[in-house]
Amino acid sequence: MTEKEIIERIRELFPQRAATVGIGDDAAVVGEQAITTDMLIEDVDFTRAVPVESIARKSLAVNLSDLAAMGAIPAYAVVALGIPQWLINSIDPFLRALAEFARQYDIDLVGGDLSRAEKLIIAITATGWVESRPLLRSGAHPGDRLYVSRPLGAAAGGLELLTRWKSIEPPSDLPYAQREFAVSAIRRLIEPEPEVKLGIALAGLTQITSCIDISDGLSTDLHHLCDASSAGAEIERQRIPVFPDLLGSGTALGIDARAAVLHGGEEYALLFTSAMRESELSTRLGRPVYAIGKMVSDKGVRIDGQPLEPGGFDHFAVK
Numbered sequence: 001m002t003e004k005e006i007i008e009r010i011r012e013l014f015p016q017r018a019a020t021v022g023i024g025d026d027a028a029v030v031g032e033q034a035i036t037t038d039m040l041i042e043d044v045d046f047t048r049a050v051p052v053e054s055i056a057r058k059s060l061a062v063n064l065s066d067l068a069a070m071g072a073i074p075a076y077a078v079v080a081l082g083i084p085q086w087l088i089n090s091i092d093p094f095l096r097a098l099a100e101f102a103r104q105y106d107i108d109l110v111g112g113d114l115s116r117a118e119k120l121i122i123a124i125t126a127t128g129w130v131e132s133r134p135l136l137r138s139g140a141h142p143g144d145r146l147y148v149s150r151p152l153g154a155a156a157g158g159l160e161l162l163t164r165w166k167s168i169e170p171p172s173d174l175p176y177a178q179r180e181f182a183v184s185a186i187r188r189l190i191e192p193e194p195e196v197k198l199g200i201a202l203a204g205l206t207q208i209t210s211c212i213d214i215s216d217g218l219s220t221d222l223h224h225l226c227d228a229s230s231a232g233a234e235i236e237r238q239r240i241p242v243f244p245d246l247l248g249s250g251t252a253l254g255i256d257a258r259a260a261v262l263h264g265g266e267e268y269a270l271l272f273t274s275a276m277r278e279s280e281l282s283t284r285l286g287r288p289v290y291a292i293g294k295m296v297s298d299k300g301v302r303i304d305g306q307p308l309e310p311g312g313f314d315h316f317a318v319k
Contacts (some may be wrong), residue, residue, distance in 0.1 A: 003314045024228070025137055026069035026213055027128075034072035034128045038062045042084070042119035044315075045274040046190070049166050053089045054099035054190040055122070060101050062124035062215070064194035065069030065268040069213040071135040071203025074107035074196060079124050082117030091238035105196055135203050135211035135272070144209050144273040147231055147281070147289045149195050151241035152218060156264025157181075157255045158189030181249035188243070194269040201274060201285055211272040217263040217312020221271055222301050229273075232300045235293030235308070262303070263311035 001009070007023065016022030021029035027036035037151055038048060040059050049300065060077065064314075077176055079098070093151060107126065161182050162168060168190065170182040195213075202208045212225045218240075226233050243250075246257050278291040301308045 001316060003316050006316065011211055015209040016097070021134055021136065026066040026242065027072065027129055027134075028210075029070070029134045031099045032130055033075070034067055034070045034130055034134060035125065036063055036066035036070075036127075037064065037123065039121065039123040041121050041139035045202065047166075048086070049162065049168060050190050052087065052170070055120070056094045056097040056136045057101040057303075058092075059124055060098060060105075060107070060126070061192050061194050061247040061268065062103055063124050064193040064196055065192070065213045065215065067126060067128040068194050068196045068199030069135060069211050070130065071133070071199045071211065072130050073200055074105050074126065074128045076108050077110035077124055079109060079122070079125040080114075081112070081123075082085060082115050082121030084117055084118070084120050086157075087120055089162070097148045097161050105194070130203075130219070132203055135199065135208065136304055137210055137225050140210040140225060140231055140273040140295045141275075142230035142231055142295050143207055144275050144295040145278070145291045146222075146235060146293045146295060147270075147272050147274065147278075147291055148214070148218070149198055149270040149272075151290075152214070152267055152269060153250070153257060153260040153264055154185045154188035155192070155266040155268075156260035157243070157246060157257075158187070159249050159264075159266070160187050160255055160260075161253065162189065177245065178249040180251055181245045182253065185243065185246075187251070189266060192266060195270045198270060198285065198287070202270070205274070205280075205284065206308045207274045207275035209275070209277050211270055212271045214267040214271050215265060216314070217265045217310075218267070218271065219262050219301065219308050220265075220310040220312030220314075222308075223310045225271060225273075226299070226301060230299075232296045232298045232302070234296050234302050234305075237304050239290070239292045241290045241292075259311070265313035282283065297314055
């Protein structure tokens with residue numbers, strides 16, 4: 001079964017009773033709180049080539065990104081750790097990094113669980129306050145403009161380089177521009193920045209009709225948004241913002257820029273819809289956002305008129 005099929009089966013077996021928003025969005029909403037959970041597993045989501053401080057920060061960042069996609073204000077988190085022997089002597093740097101990152105986003109750690117494990121496992125459940133309304137995947141309308149919050153492609157490029165080099169440091173003999181690109185791309189992968197402030201601001205604008213974070217890849221998450229909204233999307237390749245120098249140094253390093261931008265996961269940018277024009281919306285938000293296309297009534301996703309199938313990450317896809 002694919003990840004989508006497993007989620008659908010879970011939804012069938014666990015009908016929602018009290019939740020305002022249940023299974024299938026970036027977070028559940030119960031009362032005035034959004035609730036989300038994410039898990040990172042060694043040799044699935046990261047390797048020991050990544051510093052423990054970066055692993056700690058990313059483990060919370062992915063939860064904060066889900067709260068951002070719902071427009072929620074971070075509140076509390078509980079952390080469960082499966083700790084292998086190799087981490088015991090590095091646990092303090094891990095915990096300090098996690099604490100500093102939590103303070104940065106004003107979220108309180110209020111509990112959790114510890115266990116021994118063969119590999120490092122981090123499972124965090126985070127909650128956030130929904131002040132005005134939750135942003136959902138299901139509100140987009142035909143005619144809405146489709147937006148992304150920042151340039152794409154870095155995380156996939158960083159993953160390819162990290163996998164190739166088995167180190168966060170590029171080879172010393174790389175040309176300067178390629179080295180600078182590689183450092184930036186790998187950092188975007190291992191230390192993503194959740195768009196919390198933007199998510200809260202979007203929730204305060206009634207003109208924002210839907211939102212999702214890009215965790216599985218633009219193509220896949222756009223399909224998720226379209227499916228939830230019972231609509232389709234048409235996007236233009238030239239309008240999609242690309243991470244700086246991906247087309248230059250990234251291509252020279254052997255990265256498939258098109259695949260990285262369209263299908264690369266772990267971006268944690270926000271993908272959202274609104275009838276507002278790009279210039280007007282950017283002015284209202286006080287920062288740039290990027291219109292990459294529009295929602296349409298015909299189902300499916302197309303790029304420059306051609307079908308774009310979901311090509312992003314699936315934990316259970318046959319490789």
